Amino acid sequence: MAPPERITVLGAGSWGTTFAKVLADAGNDVVLWARRAEVAAAINETRRNSAYLPDIRLPSTLRATDDAAEAVHGAGAVVLAVPSQTLRENLAGWQPLLPPEATLVSLAKGVELSTLKRMSEVIGEVADVPMAHVAVVSGPNLAKEIAAEQPTATVVACPDHDRAVALQHACSTPYFRPYTNTDLVGIEIAGACKNVIALACGMAAGLGFGHNTMSSLITRGLAETTRLGVALGADPMTFAGLAGLGDLVATAMSPLSRNRTFGERLGRGETMAQAQEAAHGQVSEGVKSCSSIRQLAARHGVEMPITDVVHRVCHEGLAPAPAAAELLGRERKPE
Ligand SMILES: NC(=O)C1=CN([C@@H]2O[C@H](COP(=O)(O)OP(=O)(O)OC[C@H]3O[C@@H](n4cnc5c(N)ncnc54)[C@H](O)[C@@H]3O)[C@@H](O)[C@H]2O)C=CC1
Ligand SMILES: O=C(CO)COP(=O)(O)O
Structure with a gap:
């Protein structure tokens, strides 16, 4: 039997640690890179990442290190599990270390602020690899539920079907349970936009609104996400799948979502x-991506009214209540 494949996960936050556990449970030889030496040492000694997943015992086939060169050496796949807005800078530091044939896998859900690029575009550019080497994992994947081994499906997207x-x-x-897909554009736009819609749903919850409001935001949020994706060349069917509707529902409805929770606090009147x-340093990607997605939509002439008001609440001082009234007061039109 062939020895297990070496897979490296760079980033030991909630999702990086959880995905490393999934890979180890699937039988791979997994190395998890943590920024802080004490986090790597604690994982190796106690089998726990107490800052992010205190209740989860990590498998013994998962090894942690704070040495990136050692982590990626000989890896067949390198999984990038850092926030969207730091990925470019992080990857530039790792680029000289990467095995040339490795599949580079993005877990991040966002659009870069300075360039309006999707994460796979940033990876292709910074790592200087063909897009066929770049993959994305995205779906209804709240880390804490997966770490607890609750049943979940996801999508593994790569332009090269064999790598997927x-x-x-x-x-x-x-x-x-991962499904494959080759529509990187659709999968990434869906993953970035659902964080923004989850912020809107959180704001609605904080304002005291119920399920009709949530459902209306989810459905119209999916409509504006699909419009943007199609304008960028995505397959519209992607948005009906796990990384589209699936992830949107999980994120917008779950108290485990950092984006939904962030929005809820704003809806309750917090600054x-x-x-x-209150987020304790954990990333709520939609807070930054609402601005890059809004700009991307403007560049392509796509109307995204929910994203627009989320941006104005987060960055221009609009209060959630008038934002909701503004959405309801828009020009009436056919569905
Ligand atoms: N937590 C979840 O349930 C899921 C998260 N994601 C996405 O995965 C990505 C990572 O999310 P999480 O692991 O949850 O975030 P997190 O906030 O829990 O952890 C982020 C990790 O990146 C590291 N990091 C932060 N800033 C950094 C920097 N400047 N340089 C190097 N490392 C840095 C942190 O030390 C930490 O290890 C995000 O794009 C998120 O949207 C996707 C699916 C599920
Ligand atoms: O992407 C996620 C679930 O699929 C996690 O969402 P949050 O970043 O809002 O916690």
Whole structure:
């Protein structure tokens, strides 16, 4: 039998640590890179990442290090599990270390502020690899539920179908079921936009609104996300799938979502600073991506009214209540 494949995960936050556990449970030889040496040492000694997943025992086949060169050496796949807005800078530092044939896998859900690029575009550019080497994993994947081994499906997207299938095999476990897709654009636009719609749903919850409001925001949020994706060349069917509707529903409805929780705090009247502080350094990607997605939509002449008001609440001082009234007061039109 062939020895297990070496897979490296760069970033030991909630999702990086959880995805490393999935890969180890699937039978791979997994190395997890943490920024802080004490986090790597604690994972190796106690089998726990207490800052992010205190209740989860990590498998013994998962090894942690704070040495990126050691982490990526000989890896068949390198998984990038850092926030969207720092990925470019992080990857530039790792680029000289990367094995040339490795599949580079993005877990991040966002659009870069300075360039309006999707994460796979940033990876292709900074790592200087063909897009066929770049893959994305995205779906209704709240880290804490997966770490607890609750059944979940996801999508592994790569322009090279064979690489997508190889990665699908590498991350299949009895509790984690990946499907393949080749529509990188659709999968990434869906993943970035659902964080913004989840912020809107959180704001609605904070204002005291119920399920009709949530459902209306989810449905119209999916409509504006699909419009943007199609304008960028995505397959509209992608938005009806796990990484589209699936992830949107999970994120917009779950109290485990950092984006939804952030929005809820704003809806209850907290300031941006208070909501940021309560997040304890964990990333709520939609807070920044609402601005880059709004600009991307403007560049392509796409109307995204929910994204627009989320941007104005987060960055221009609009209060959530008048934002909701503004959405309801828009010009009437056919569905
Ligand atoms: N947590 C979740 O349930 C899921 C998260 N994601 C996405 O995965 C990405 C990562 O998210 P999480 O792991 O949850 O975030 P997190 O906030 O829990 O962890 C981020 C990790 O990146 C590291 N990091 C932060 N800033 C950095 C910098 N400047 N340089 C290097 N490392 C830095 C942190 O030390 C930490 O290890 C995000 O784009 C998120 O949207 C996707 C699916 C599920
Ligand atoms: O992407 C996620 C679930 O699929 C996680 O969402 P949050 O970043 O809002 O926690």
